[in-house]
Amino acid sequence: MQEAMIKRAKELLADGTVNRVMGWKRGEFSYDITPAVFETAEELDAEFVCDDLTQANVSKYLIKESRKEGKILALLKPCDTYSFNQLVKEHRIIRENVYVIGIPGGPKIDIEKIKAKEISGILSVKNEDYTLKIETIYGTETMPYYEAISGKCENCKSKKHVVFDELIGEDGDVLESNRFEMVEKLENMTAQERYDFWRDQLSKCIRCNACRNVCPACTCENCVFDNPKSGIDNKAAADSFEENMFHIIRAFHVAGRCTDCGECSRVCPQNIPLHLLNRKFIKDINSLYGEYQAGADTTSRAPLNDYSTDDCEPSIVHERGVE
Amino acid sequence: MQVNENFEPVIVAFCCNWCSYAGADLSGTNRLNYPSNVKIIRVPCSCRVNPMFILRAFQKGADGVILCGCHPGDCHYTSGNYFTRRRITLLYSMLDFLGIERNRTRLEWVSAAEGAKFAAVMNQFVEDVKKLGPNRRLEDLRCRKQ
Numbered sequence: 001m002q003e004a005m006i007k008r009a010k011e012l013l014a015d016g017t018v019n020r021v022m023g024w025k026r027g028e029f030s031y032d033i034t035p036a037v038f039e040t041a042e043e044l045d046a047e048f049v050c051d052d053l054t055q056a057n058v059s060k061y062l063i064k065e066s067r068k069e070g071k072i073l074a075l076l077k078p079c080d081t082y083s084f085n086q087l088v089k090e091h092r093i094i095r096e097n098v099y100v101i102g103i104p105g106g107p108k109i110d111i112e113k114i115k116a117k118e119i120s121g122i123l124s125v126k127n128e129d130y131t132l133k134i135e136t137i138y139g140t141e142t143m144p145y146y147e148a149i150s151g152k153c154e155n156c157k158s159k160k161h162v163v164f165d166e167l168i169g170e171d172g173d174v175l176e177s178n179r180f181e182m183v184e185k186l187e188n189m190t191a192q193e194r195y196d197f198w199r200d201q202l203s204k205c206i207r208c209n210a211c212r213n214v215c216p217a218c219t220c221e222n223c224v225f226d227n228p229k230s231g232i233d234n235k236a237a238a239d240s241f242e243e244n245m246f247h248i249i250r251a252f253h254v255a256g257r258c259t260d261c262g263e264c265s266r267v268c269p270q271n272i273p274l275h276l277l278n279r280k281f282i283k284d285i286n287s288l289y290g291e292y293q294a295g296a297d298t299t300s301r302a303p304l305n306d307y308s309t310d311d312c313e314p315s316i317v318h319e320r321g322v323e
Numbered sequence: 324m325q326v327n328e329n330f331e332p333v334i335v336a337f338c339c340n341w342c343s344y345a346g347a348d349l350s351g352t353n354r355l356n357y358p359s360n361v362k363i364i365r366v367p368c369s370c371r372v373n374p375m376f377i378l379r380a381f382q383k384g385a386d387g388v389i390l391c392g393c394h395p396g397d398c399h400y401t402s403g404n405y406f407t408r409r410r411i412t413l414l415y416s417m418l419d420f421l422g423i424e425r426n427r428t429r430l431e432w433v434s435a436a437e438g439a440k441f442a443a444v445m446n447q448f449v450e451d452v453k454k455l456g457p458n459r460r461l462e463d464l465r466c467r468k469q
Contacts, residue, residue, distance in 0.1 A: 186420065195422025195460055224375075232375075241463040245378050248417060252374050255413060280420050284413055304413075307405035309395065314412040314430040317419050 002050050004168050005075060005103060009048070010041045012073055018099050019070035022058050023048050030124055031111045035061055037072075050075065052109045052127050055150055057263050059083035059093070060216040066097040074098050077105040078172065079152070081161045082259035082295030083216035088163070089298040090257070092219050102161035104169040110150035110266070117143060152262025152275075155179035162296055179260065180283045183276055202243040204270040207236050211264040211274050217254035217294075224249070251277035256285060256304040259295040288312055332386035332452040334361045336445070337376065339369045341399040342434045343391030349438030357445040361389075368392070370403030374414045377428070381461040384468060387427045387452035391441070394432040404432075423461050426451045 009021045025036040025047040033054045038044050057080045065072045076084055081102060087093040109125065114134060121137035130145040157179060159172025186194055212218050212225065224230045225246070237243040251258075251274075260282060264274040285292055285303045289311070292303050338344040344365050350357060366372055369392025380388045390411060398404045408430075415428045431444045 183420075191419070191422045191424060193422070194420065198421045239463045239465060241382050241461060244421060244461060245382070248378065248414075248421070249375060251417070252414065277417070277420075280417060281413060284416050288412065289409065304406070304409055307402065307409055309405065311405065311408050312412065314408065314415050314428075317412065317415040318425045318429070320419070320425070 001104065001169065002048070005050055005101070006044050006048050008101065008168060009038075009044055009073055009075075012099065013041055013044075017071060018073040020065070020068075020072045021048075022061060022065060022072055022074045023050065024054050024056060024058075025049055029122070031122055037061075037065065050103065053111060053125060055106075055108045055110070055152065055266060057083055057214075057216055057261050059087055060214070060219065062098055063087060063092045063219060066094040068097075071097050071099055073101065075101050075103050076161070076164070077103055078159050078161050079105060079157070079259070079261050081163050082158070082293070083261050084295070085163045085298055086257060086259055086295035087216060087219070089295070090219070100164045102164035102167040102169075102171065105159055105172075106153035106156065107146075107149045108153050109145070109148045112271075113148040113150075114143065117147075119143075150262075150266065152266050155181075157260060157293075180279060182273070183279050183283050186276070198244075199240065201272050202247055203240065204272055205237060205243050205246065206270060207234065207246065208269060210267045210269065212250060214263045214267045215250075215254060215258075216261060216263065217257045217259070218250075224253075247274065247277060250274075251281060254278065255281040256292070256302040257294050258282065259293070288316075330453060330456060332360050332449060332457070333384055334358075334387045334389065334445075334449055334452060335380040335385040336361050336363045337366050337369070337372050337388070337390045338363050338433075339392040339399075339404075340365055340367050342393035342397065342432075343369075343441065345435035346391070346433040346437050346441040349435065350442040351438075353438045355438060355442040357442040358449045360449050361445050368398065368400050368403040369407040370398075370400070372407065372411075374410065377414065378461070381427075381458060382463040383466050384458075384462070386455070386458040387429070387448060389429045389431065389444070389448050391431050391433045391444075394434055397434065418461075424455050426455055427458060427461075 012018045021038040023038055024033045026049055027034040031053055035056050035058045059080050062074055088095045119134055119141050123135040126133045132143050132145055134141045155177045156175055157177050158174040160174050161171055225233055227233055258278045262275050268274055289303045338347055347363055369390055372390055377388050392404045392407055395404055411430050419425050429448055433441045
């Protein structure tokens, strides 16, 4: 698949359709796949990589890239196309300046899940018939593919590319996923249990802002968390209140626009399940205001930019019974 | 939970300029009683209330936050309170999800003619928050009063 992508990218570079390619290359470690822009065929041959470890969503980079001269080629997985579409809808990406090739999606491998099996000194990871062969400095280890599947792929919502100019591989369908399972489990707990769960999780936050920086929906030029006048621009959360507040506000700012791509939880160095906050909003929006998938189209109104005269009252939250 | 009989909660009430603030005024001119725990903040429209305002109120020592606006359909700006309704429903639901007591937050529609309703709502809300005790789950220790 990687060869097919490089071949097609070279063709498009050669015939002048695009002058850059948005892809991925290896980072400091061979398994750290990081987004990168390629300008020549030689660079593509030498560095381009798209394998089972390539999880990063490149949509957000296209905001700046689509404002540069010439067209850029973007290789997007199904889940990335939702983020891309949402950004086109919000006039953040200039659609005319991007040539989109849809590529097959996951399930992708999360290196952290391999490391969690106490496998260290990793040199390379290969997938051989759904068994991972992991070369380390201590020798070769194996583990089943499904045990290392990335958290964001576990509850895949769709294999369908919602936007593309051409496809490599085949287009899939929207899937039936049970992605709200954990949210429902939390909802059924008592308030004290929920409070303890979130205190446990959010107290780990080191306020590195990685979740905000990676989020394709967080695209403000000046973020409220960077504005000294907002009074909440702290580098570290000094109090449990600030931990709660940061995560409520972060999730609220993307409510109705979050496509549930799962990048926030993927990049969290403390493994906080941040996507649960986003999914709670998605679940509420779906159940209260009708099914809505952000990024599925570029014309519909976002649920929080819209209203209906017979919306429910906030008192339904209080009517959920005793705590 | 131990109930402190002498506990006097701090209640922040965001009232829209056109309906609820006038409603509060009316309840005053009608000589109706409502507890002095309620601190009213006037806002141009209930839609002006950013979720941040509500969190900030809790941070700075509020034990309960109530938001009052014009009845749906009566907004001075035609549709402001419809947006409020969706936004605040999601926020309250999220606070509940994080384990913050449900009864600390409320939204009521109070028109300029409903002075009696304003007093009744505030009496009821203060009573509910008194039962819950001080806000501990969403407070900033640095802002706690000695």
